[in-house]
Amino acid sequence: PGLLVKRLYTQLLGGPYQRGYKAPADITQSHVIDIFHTYWPHAKLILGIRHPVRWYESLYNFRVQNLPDDQHLPHPTKLIGACGKRSFHTCTQKGDFAFSLFKLGKHNYPEPRPATELESLILSRYSSRVRARTKMEEIRLITNPVFLFELGQLGDSNTTRNEQFRRSVTDFLGLKEMLPPLPHRIPGMQQSAEEQERRDKLKINICDDEFVPVRAELVEYSQRTSQWLRSSFLPNPTVVVSSPEYFDQIMNDWMHDPCDKFKHP
Numbered sequence: 001p002g003l004l005v006k007r008l009y010t011q012l013l014g015g016p017y018q019r020g021y022k023a024p025a026d027i028t029q030s031h032v033i034d035i036f037h038t039y040w041p042h043a044k045l046i047l048g049i050r051h052p053v054r055w056y057e058s059l060y061n062f063r064v065q066n067l068p069d070d071q072h073l074p075h076p077t078k079l080i081g082a083c084g085k086r087s088f089h090t091c092t093q094k095g096d097f098a099f100s101l102f103k104l105g106k107h108n109y110p111e112p113r114p115a116t117e118l119e120s121l122i123l124s125r126y127s128s129r130v131r132a133r134t135k136m137e138e139i140r141l142i143t144n145p146v147f148l149f150e151l152g153q154l155g156d157s158n159t160t161r162n163e164q165f166r167r168s169v170t171d172f173l174g175l176k177e178m179l180p181p182l183p184h185r186i187p188g189m190q191q192s193a194e195e196q197e198r199r200d201k202l203k204i205n206i207c208d209d210e211f212v213p214v215r216a217e218l219v220e221y222s223q224r225t226s227q228w229l230r231s232s233f234l235p236n237p238t239v240v241v242s243s244p245e246y247f248d249q250i251m252n253d254w255m256h257d258p259c260d261k262f263k264h265p
Contacts, residue, residue: 001039018173028100033142041143044173049225050151052095052218053258057206063090064202065188069195076204076214092217098122098225105141106239107232112141118228146239147172148229150250153242154182161243168242207259219257226254 008019026032027047036043050058056076063073073079073088083091099122107119115123147169156162166179173179191199206215230251233239241247253261 001035016176018175027103028094030103033103036144037140037142042145044145044147046147046149046169046172047101048149048151048154049097051254051258052092052097052222052225053206053215054151056092056095056214056218057204059090059094060206061203062188063088064199065191073202076206076211080214080217092214092221093125095218096122096125096221096225098221098228099125101225101229101233103139104144104146105139106146106236107228108139108141109236109238116232118224119232122224122228143238145172148234148239148241148247150247152250153247155184161246165242168240172240215257215259222254226251 004021008021012019027045036045049055060073060076060079067073067088071088073090074086079087079091081091082093083089102119102122107113149165153161153165156165166181170177170179204211230248234241
């Protein structure tokens, strides 16, 4: 915590800044959540999620783009379940966003309660070693305000909703000026034309038939996350979303495989 504070204030010298940092993995680590609970109980958390099927496709292709030449990612069907050796932190189980968000304890509003059937299922999917660190009775409610968004909201073509999204973030952070339009950047290493062509051939289209087993696992996660967010996470008054009706519509879409979108208008 001390090192983080030092970095925040030495890298942004002076000025009326809202200081913060981006670290997606932090929300999955119980000890980091404990640090927030202890040292920064009022720090505002902005959490982004994406449909697990599309999230997995993006993560897999990102790894293909950025791994060193002598390292190779296993076939996606070999990465179903928990991450193991040589998985390069790429596996379907990381797409169980409900499990990560569960650790914030927001479901324990207004007071701790027994796990629901759905929550017991969320916890049961992990190994006994992980479950031992994530028992229902050991999860405490953290007071940090949370702004939750779905990735599709960042590029919403509806100008009214897009402006409302920026207004919602502005209000959540208490900014004096309206948040400007959000930039779009594609992360990743630049490769030579020949090497880029080779890597592009290794990237996947998650909607191909060979990945049906991968999608089946990820859709289980998307359905449970969608149901749990709406029933147990969003009702907490410290959790904010922009355009709630539209967010609920997105969560309805999470009940389906996005590759079958034409079957579910």
